[in-house]
Amino acid sequence: MSKQYGFYYDAGRCIQCRTCELACKSTHNTEPGVKWRRVTETWSGSYPDVTRTFFSLACMHCEKPACVEVCPTGAIRKRVEDGIVVVDRDKCNGCQDCLPACPYGVPQFGKDGKMQKCDFCTEIGSEPACVASCPAEALYSGTLDELLEMTTGKATKRMDGTTKPSVIIVS
Amino acid sequence: MKESPINRGKLCPKAYASVQWLYSPQRLKYPLKRVGEKGEGKFERVTWDEALNIIAVKLQEQKEKYGPESLAVLSPQHRTYKDYFIRFLTVHGSPNYGHSGICAMQRAFSFAYTMGTPMASADYEHADLIIVWTANPVYAGTPMGTIKRILDAKERGAKLIVIKPEMQPDAAKADMWVPIRPGTNAALALAMLNVIINENLYDAEFVSQWCYGFDKLVPHIQKYTPEWAEPITGLPAYQIREVARLYGKAKSACILAGNAFDQNIDSNNAVRAVAILIAISGNLDRPGGNIVPMGSTMPLLKSIKPWERYTKDLIDKLVGPEMPTCFQPFIEGASSAYYHCLNSVLTEEPYPIKAIIAPGTQPAVITRNSKMVVEALKKLEFLVVIDVMQNSSMPWADIVIPVTTMYECDHPFEAPPMGMGHWIMARNKVIEPLGDYKSDYQFWLDLAVKMGYEKDFWHGSIEECMNYQLENFGMTIDELRTHPTGIMYQPKPMVYEKYNEIFAATSSRISKAPYLPQGKVAIYNTTFEEQGVNPLPEWVEPPESPTGTPELLAKYPLVFFDTHTSDVYNHGWLRNIPYLRESQPDPWIHIHPDTAKARGVGDGDWVIVESPHGWIKVKALYFPGIRPDTIMGLHGWWQGCDELGLPGYPLLDGGANVNILYNTDPKKAFDPLVTAMPKQTLVEVRKAENIV
Numbered sequence: 033m034s035k036q037y038g039f040y041y042d043a044g045r046c047i048q049c050r051t052c053e054l055a056c057k058s059t060h061n062t063e064p065g066v067k068w069r070r071v072t073e074t075w076s077g078s079y080p081d082v083t084r085t086f087f088s089l090a091c092m093h094c095e096k097p098a099c100v101e102v103c104p105t106g107a108i109r110k111r112v113e114d115g116i117v118v119v120d121r122d123k124c125n126g127c128q129d130c131l132p133a134c135p136y137g138v139p140q141f142g143k144d145g146k147m148q149k150c151d152f153c154t155e156i157g158s159e160p161a162c163v164a165s166c167p168a169e170a171l172y173s174g175t176l177d178e179l180l181e182m183t184t185g186k187a188t189k190r191m192d193g194t195t196k197p198s199v200i201i202v203s
Numbered sequence: 204m205k206e207s208p209i210n211r212g213k214l215c216p217k218a219y220a221s222v223q224w225l226y227s228p229q230r231l232k233y234p235l236k237r238v239g240e241k242g243e244g245k246f247e248r249v250t251w252d253e254a255l256n257i258i259a260v261k262l263q264e265q266k267e268k269y270g271p272e273s274l275a276v277l278s279p280q281h282r283t284y285k286d287y288f289i290r291f292l293t294v295h296g297s298p299n300y301g302h303s304g305i306c307a308m309q310r311a312f313s314f315a316y317t318m319g320t321p322m323a324s325a326d327y328e329h330a331d332l333i334i335v336w337t338a339n340p341v342y343a344g345t346p347m348g349t350i351k352r353i354l355d356a357k358e359r360g361a362k363l364i365v366i367k368p369e370m371q372p373d374a375a376k377a378d379m380w381v382p383i384r385p386g387t388n389a390a391l392a393l394a395m396l397n398v399i400i401n402e403n404l405y406d407a408e409f410v411s412q413w414c415y416g417f418d419k420l421v422p423h424i425q426k427y428t429p430e431w432a433e434p435i436t437g438l439p440a441y442q443i444r445e446v447a448r449l450y451g452k453a454k455s456a457c458i459l460a461g462n463a464f465d466q467n468i469d470s471n472n473a474v475r476a477v478a479i480l481i482a483i484s485g486n487l488d489r490p491g492g493n494i495v496p497m498g499s500t501m502p503l504l505k506s507i508k509p510w511e512r513y514t515k516d517l518i519d520k521l522v523g524p525e526m527p528t529c530f531q532p533f534i535e536g537a538s539s540a541y542y543h544c545l546n547s548v549l550t551e552e553p554y555p556i557k558a559i560i561a562p563g564t565q566p567a568v569i570t571r572n573s574k575m576v577v578e579a580l581k582k583l584e585f586l587v588v589i590d591v592m593q594n595s596s597m598p599w600a601d602i603v604i605p606v607t608t609m610y611e612c613d614h615p616f617e618a619p620p621m622g623m624g625h626w627i628m629a630r631n632k633v634i635e636p637l638g639d640y641k642s643d644y645q646f647w648l649d650l651a652v653k654m655g656y657e658k659d660f661w662h663g664s665i666e667e668c669m670n671y672q673l674e675n676f677g678m679t680i681d682e683l684r685t686h687p688t689g690i691m692y693q694p695k696p697m698v699y700e701k702y703n704e705i706f707a708a709t710s711s712r713i714s715k716a717p718y719l720p721q722g723k724v725a726i727y728n729t730t731f732e733e734q735g736v737n738p739l740p741e742w743v744e745p746p747e748s749p750t751g752t753p754e755l756l757a758k759y760p761l762v763f764f765d766t767h768t769s770d771v772y773n774h775g776w777l778r779n780i781p782y783l784r785e786s787q788p789d790p791w792i793h794i795h796p797d798t799a800k801a802r803g804v805g806d807g808d809w810v811i812v813e814s815p816h817g818w819i820k821v822k823a824l825y826f827p828g829i830r831p832d833t834i835m836g837l838h839g840w841w842q843g844c845d846e847l848g849l850p851g852y853p854l855l856d857g858g859a860n861v862n863i864l865y866n867t868d869p870k871k872a873f874d875p876l877v878t879a880m881p882k883q884t885l886v887e888v889r890k891a892e893n894i895v
Contacts, residue, residue, distance in 0.1 A: 045354050047341045047372045050770045050786065054216035057782055058223075064785045064847055075827045079795060080382050082828045084375040167213040167346040168354060185358070 036115035038198030040179040045170035048086045055165035066140045068150040090150035092197030099130035121146040206688035213346035220782040229593045231605030232638030244598040259653035271296030272520040275544040275556045278302045279563030284643040289536045293509045294659045304540035304878030309465035313474035319706045319719045323493035325457035327352040330491035332453035336366045338461025342768035370828025384437035385764035386745040386883040389469035392476030394432035395447040397424045404451025406485030416727020423739045455491025462767040470879035472740040482724040499625030501692035502675035540878040548579040562589035565775035572867040595841045605640040612642040628689025746866035747885045759885035762833045765861045778842040790840040790859030793826035809891040814884045817863035836861045
């Protein structure tokens with residue numbers, strides 16, 4: 033889908049400063065315990081030969097979103113115009129079936145029990161707050177074509193996955 | 204805003220939580236006057252004017268009874284309002300500006316007296332090798348460019364070495380992480396000098412032309428071999444050798460030396476050794492090395508610091524000089540060490556401080572020996588606490604003064620710090636103050652007027668004060684406001700190797716003697732020799748360490764230290780901010796999983812950490828990237844978060860305040876030249892039983 037929008041993430045530049053987490057949190061005023069974007073980390077090796085890598089995760093806005101397939105009320109849909117996956121909280125019945133279905137653990141649930149997650153800042157109609165905020169220039173957004181064409185001098189590729197996540201990563 | 208060259212519109216996570224800071228229920232809304240006993244924390248509301256009258260009357264009383272030097276002002280972290288209270292103190296007749304003694308000035312001093320300049324910035328853009336040594340450019344000043352420049356340099360092909368005890372995110376990006384034991388930077392630097400000198404990896408031409416005392420350093424350095432440094436630093440000798448060779452052989456290499464150099468008693472030695480490394484490796488003021496910036500075409504803001512009023516008589520009255528009086532005033536002005544200002548209240552030596560004004564600083568959690576601090580605050584005759592938010596000193600305050608956040612204040616200017624910049628903008632107010640208070644700047648002007656010092660303080664007018672500072676710009680503050688995004692100036696083109704100029708710099712002390720009496724890098728420091736300090740850098744053990752006090756290891760086998768910075772917190776503030784607290788809900792330590800398991804401690808268990816001086820209760824977080832013999836904590840934990848139902852913690856034993864753990868013995872815990880008290884000690888960790 034040439035109009036598929038998504039994120040570009042450069043793990044080599046991400047410093048886990050959490051600016052993206054807080055930009056998202058304060059823009060959308062998500063409640064305590066709910067993070068539409070979070071920076072995870074993976075350790076490997078053993079001291080002193082350890083490695084520590086980060087991943088800034090929001091929603092992958094997958095080409096074949098498992099959450100949409102599994103949702104019994106049709107509350108989750110993939111927008112035709114830009115491929116962004118959004119949830120209508122009025123239609124959501126709080127069954128949480130989407131959570132185990134998503135390979136990335138994206139769906140979040142707050143006090144009202146309804147699913148909520150990254151909507152690419154489409155509801156507020158702006159560039160994703162996380163992307164605008166990143167001080168390390170590790171995070172970008174755009175159509176997948178645009179992101180693949182970005183001249184960073186680095187080899188990039190689309191992230192692998194059965195649900196075809198709309199994320200370009202540095203390989 | 205993108206137009207700001209300081210951050211180009213980027214922020215950090217704490218800044219994104221600003222709306223909760225601004226509107227926090229814990230904001231101080233109106234001035235308070237103590238009713239009841241000190242420590243009870245009982246106050247009644249008074250007006251700004253009433254509060255300032257009370258302060259002025261008290262200060263006048265004490266000036267007559269004890270002398271004006273009985274007033275000390277404890278320093279916040281670097282703020283543009285510092286100049287206002289340093290001016291107030293000096294006009295009042297007190298030299299007791301209580302600078303922390305554990306930050307920035309400690310490095311600046313030893314750099315200045317070794318290479319003629321208090322600071323030489325790393326030239327990342329041209330470096331083949333970058334060494335980040337204890338600094339944390341990820342959590343500190345995240346959007347101000349340093350970490351981005353380092354990442355860009357890496358992508359250009361530069362190599363990155365990060366030297367620190369824990370793999371913080373910057374070390375995760377390094378080509379080599381050097382997991383040094385806390386408190387041993389001088390030992391590593393001396394061993395690196397040993398290798399670079401003995402393997403002829405130094406710039407002989409620079410040394411012969413621009414260095415004084417290299418011939419004396421050569422025999423002195425022989426004992427500091429990598430094998431000697433290995434048991435002290437906990438680093439294998441081969442790695443020390445490798446780092447030294449990489450630095451010595453690099454075509455261009457720069458070093459970013461961080462706050463840990465200010466916070467251990469090896470400070471002056473460690474910094475001098477690093478300065479000598481920069482000099483003899485041929486990296487001083489050369490592309491890719493540590494350079495002295497040229498500044499810009501921007502006129503200088505006129506300083507309001509009263510330099511002309513520093514006399515020997517005034518300096519001699521310092522209650523606890525941060526650096527020896529013969530070196531004062533240093534670049535910020537005359538200063539006593541924050542710790543000594545407080546301690547004098549108890550010891551009454553050389554005389555007791557009788558009044559403390561504490562703006563934007565929290566003595567009970569931020570300096571060493573919080574037990575001493577609390578006793579001092581109890582005994583202190585008069586305490587004024589100035590803050591935006593409720594703070595940990597309030598229970599002992601006589602007067603609490605609320606002040607504006609920067610969002611509620613339209614003065615003075617935004618400009619990069621310390622004359623390093625090329626941009627100035629008039630500050631804009633976003634909202635009106637939410638309570639009965641004014642700004643820090645206005646507080647000092649108003650207090651000065653009440654004290655009868657109005658002739659020295661623009662009759663209390665912040666506009667007149669700003670216009671005075673802007674004189675060299677040929678414009679008033681009203682004219683500056685007509686530039687909504689400020690004015691940019693051109694940086695001056697860089698000139699390298701300006702050694703004649705750098706090495707001729709005069710110091711700001713009374714004698715105005717040059718930093719470098721020989722006009723060369725002071726490898727052998729005759730100025731320090733005159734003060735009875737070793738003219739060559741040497742290794743000094745911290746008060747408690749595995750190699751210095753091995754007899755303590757049976758009971759306290761692990762090294763504890765605390766980190767200066769955090770992604771979501773700042774010193775003693777921000778634990779009450781829900782957006783931030785949810786990321787780090789509990790006070791923690793980082794512990795290697797093996798070290799924890801050996802003690803039956805699981806990931807996330809509450810533990811007791813005990814040193815020879817006190818104990819705290821914190822959560823143990825498994826951390827694979829930390830020395831197994833070392834535990835890391837974070838200072839500043841005291842406050843609860845009501846909105847999240849998370850508690851605060853006691854300030855002393857059984858709380859989470861790391862500053863009760865460290866040694867403060869006057870004979871052992873102070874660098875003789877720069878104060879620099881340790882943030883490192885020996886501890887044991889055990890699982891906390893279910894105690895209340």
